[in-house]
Amino acid sequence: MRDRPSADIWRRTRPRRRGLVIVVLLIMAIGSVFAVDAIRRHIEGEADLVGDRTFYRIPDPLPEGEPGEIVRLEEIDSAPLGSTAWRVIYHTRDLAGSDVAASAVVVVPDIPAPARGRAVIAWGHPTTGAATQCAPSLDVDPFQFIEGLHEFLLEGYAVVAADYPGLGMAGASSYLLGVPESNSVLDAVRAAHDIDAAKIGTDVILWGHSQGGQAVLFAAERADGYAPELTLRGVAVAAPAADLTELMSDDIVNVSGVTIASYAIPAYEAAYAERYGTAELTAILTPSGAAATPKMADMCLLSQNKEIHAIADPLIGHYLTSDPATTEPWKTLLEENSAGSSPIRVPVFVGQGLADELVKPAATEDYVTLLCRQDTRVSFHRYPSVNHGLAAYAALPDMLGWLAAVSAGEAPPSTCR
Incomplete structure (x- = not known):
């Protein structure tokens, strides 16, 4: 009698086991495809970099051009599987309104575009450094740090990832300068629109992490005046560097704050x-801080972290003479480059990790409170145990649901009461 139940159980579970085996094999196959694709992109990316050395060298002085006008364009052989990508150099404007060149990456899925053109996700990347060589587009794999790239491509979006002025293209750094960063984000979308094969429309959703959060929030505040031909549908941020006064006060007591200041100053x-x-601006540096700043400012965060720590660690507590958030002219400059001076009239998504020690949760809470006071529709999500580096990935599932709503012209739920 005991054999029958065992046989019955075997017959009931065998299809499940067979299904499980099939699923495992499919996952292995998919994993193998992505592994092979990663290897392919690395090999082709190394080859791309050989040509990049000449691609990024442009005439000096730069021939005049309108914001978003393409200076140079090349297809990227190492595009992710199922997509086509380009590096583009284009005209944008710096803080003074002068014409400067900037670089970006544009990626589109290899599926037919809708008649109205593809909607764009304009990506604002987190801090990679402030020196020219720290541009994400110069990486062997220029796509690996675009958080959500594969999900966006699967949904049919084009993705445009600006480097920001001073990264990729030689020139003055725009680190944590809201106007030139945001100009470059919006002008990268304009440039992508002029790539015929990309078939890009006018709908834009901004998405940024950390420094990129500041860039896209400024872009959202300024889009109507700076790029009125674009239709902004929404802006999403993860752990945004929204309030620079809070950021500097919170972080200057640790190695992150010293590093950020060495890039910003x-x-x-x-x-x-x-x-x-110059003297008034640099007076905030101690003598040892002044000596160390040029070295740190020339280092890239992701590839030279060890070297940065070696310089920055001994300077903790000895880098600045006072808190820049309370010392003029830095107080004024940090306020000018903090988001929130103009209301945002499209839906805003905000994701914040509660274990973030760089952009503190309280700073983001304060920014969301400001948005609510300005009658902005905000969807605010908190993620327990999530640190700064993982904030965008943690937010992505919720962000994708929000994205579907704003892309369809629907009003997502609002946290503001």
Whole structure:
């Protein structure tokens, strides 16, 4: 009698086991495909970099061009499986309104575009550094840090990822300077629109992490005036560097704050020297901080982290003479480059990890409160145990649901009461 139940159980479970085996084999096959694709992209990416050295060298002085006008374009052989991608150099504007060149990556899925053209996800990347060589587009795999890229391509979106001025293209750094960063994000979309094969429309959704959060929030505030031909549908951010005064006060007591300041101070010095004078701007540095800043500012965060720590760790507590958030002219400059000076009239998604020690949860809570006071429709999501580096990935499932709603012209739920 005991054999029958065993046989029955075997007959009931065998199809499940067979199904499980099939699923496992499919996962292995898919994993193998992505592994092979990753190897292919690495090999082809190395080959791309050989040509990039000449691609990024443009005439000096730069021939005049309108914002978003393409200077140079090349297809990227190492595009992700099922997509086509390009590197593009284009015209944008710096803080003073001068014409400068910037670089970006454009990726589109290999599926037919809708009649109205593809909607665009304009990506704002987190801090990679402030020196020219730290541009994401110069990486062997220029796609690996675009958080959500594969999901967006599967949904049919085009993805446009700006480097920001001073990254990729030689020139003054725009690190944490809201206007030139946001100009480059919007002008990258304009440039992508002029790539005939990309078949891009006018609908745009902005998506950024950390420094990129600041860039896309500024772009959302300024889009109507700067790029009125684009139709902004929404802006999504993860752990955004929205309030620079809080960011600096929170972080200057640790290695992250020293690193951020070492990137920001030279950028602000170049941008505001005419307004304040170099001596007044650099007076906030201690002698040891002044000596170390050029070295740190020339290092890339992801590839030279060990070297940065070796310089920055001994400077903790000895890098600045005072808190820039309370010391002029830095207080004014940080406020000018903080998001929130103009209301955002499209839906906003905000994701924040509660274990974030760089962009503190309280700072993001304060920014969301400001958005609510400005009558912005905000979808705010908190993620327990998530740190700064994983904030965008943690937010992605919720962001994709929000994205579907705003792309369809629907009003997503709002946190504001």
